[in-house]
Amino acid sequence: MTSLQPFGTRLRRAMDERGPLCVGIDPHAALLEAWGLDDDIAGLERFSRTVVEALAGRVAVLKPQSAFFERFGSRGIAVLERTVAEARAAGALVLMDAKRGDIGSTMAAYAATYLDPASPLFSDAVTVSPYLGYGSLRPALDLARESGTGVFVLALTSNPEGAEVQHAVRADGASVAATMLGHLRAENEGEASMGLMGSYGAVVGATLSDSLAAAQADLAINGPLLAPGIGAQGATAADLPKVFGAAVRDVVPNVSRGVLRHGPDAAALRASAERFADEVREAVAGAA
Numbered sequence: 001m002t003s004l005q006p007f008g009t010r011l012r013r014a015m016d017e018r019g020p021l022c023v024g025i026d027p028h029a030a031l032l033e034a035w036g037l038d039d040d041i042a043g044l045e046r047f048s049r050t051v052v053e054a055l056a057g058r059v060a061v062l063k064p065q066s067a068f069f070e071r072f073g074s075r076g077i078a079v080l081e082r083t084v085a086e087a088r089a090a091g092a093l094v095l096m097d098a099k100r101g102d103i104g105s106t107m108a109a110y111a112a113t114y115l116d117p118a119s120p121l122f123s124d125a126v127t128v129s130p131y132l133g134y135g136s137l138r139p140a141l142d143l144a145r146e147s148g149t150g151v152f153v154l155a156l157t158s159n160p161e162g163a164e165v166q167h168a169v170r171a172d173g174a175s176v177a178a179t180m181l182g183h184l185r186a187e188n189e190g191e192a193s194m195g196l197m198g199s200y201g202a203v204v205g206a207t208l209s210d211s212l213a214a215a216q217a218d219l220a221i222n223g224p225l226l227a228p229g230i231g232a233q234g235a236t237a238a239d240l241p242k243v244f245g246a247a248v249r250d251v252v253p254n255v256s257r258g259v260l261r262h263g264p265d266a267a268a269l270r271a272s273a274e275r276f277a278d279e280v281r282e283a284v285a286g287a288a
């Protein structure tokens with residue numbers, strides 16, 4: 001298998017060169033309408049291509065939300081394939097937001113879909129759900145190591161409903177979220193010993209200011225922390241130091257609708273992404 005440099009190394013370089021922002025490609029029906037596009041395959045294709053052309057040469061990460069492509073069936077998946085390939089060719093890292101999770105034997109097929117370089121949906125990283133247990137994710141974790149890709153495990157999601165599962169406390173006193181973060185810390189240990197960022201990340205919402213303060217120590221996983229919730233969900237770049245504490249340097253903040261609502265004008269999309277990137281840079285520098 002042709003292997004890339006480890007995802008964590010590639011991501012750290014992209015964050016240093018371009019800033020840490022991740023922009024989502026979320027073709028909501030309402031956004032297609034606001035852009036003057038039809039809610040059909042041609043609208044989907046135009047929307048995605050516009051975002052890629054405007055931003056793939058500038059931001060560190062683009063995150064297509066698979067659901068918005070899947071709803072168009074096989075033709076939507078074909079657009080997703082082209083979107084991923086064009087974004088990667090233009091220099092962005094692509095994080096596929098698919099939130100897959102299943103028993104190990106099925107997980108191996110999901111892993112092959114997103115993390116095998118021979119797959120038409122090959123991406124730099126994928127989001128996964130650990131609801132079937134962290135160990136069920138092993139095929140994705142192993143394939144990521146082999147192919148130089150990354151895996152982001154849902155730990156503390158940005159939505160308020162997540163707390164009933166993620167804050168649940170196990171018999172040993174650890175919360176489910178802390179347990180997932182502990183697994184990721186162990187997964188990234190090899191890179192930590194070499195002073196590099198690991199390739200195994202966690203999803204931790206930027207919206208969690210109140211509930212996270214007590215758990216900041218758990219965030220030291222030596223891997224990237226994807227932080228959705230900025231913009232449409234109400235969090236701001238200025239919240240990041242408060243939410244993430246010392247881990248703020250490993251945060252990859254995601255903004256989707258907050259940027260996309262400025263389209264379809266490419267210059268306006270770029271200006272919005274740049275504003276968010278500047279705000280993030282300022283917040284992180286202020287935390288030093």
Ligand SMILES: O=c1ccn([C@@H]2O[C@H](COP(=O)(O)O)[C@@H](O)[C@H]2O)c(=O)[nH]1
Binds near residue numbers: 024
């Ligand atoms: O905890 C999570 C995990 C994933 N997401 C995804 O991120 C984007 C957020 O979009 P906005 O328009 O910036 O709200 C979207 O694709 C979600 O599915 C999340 O929001 N929270």
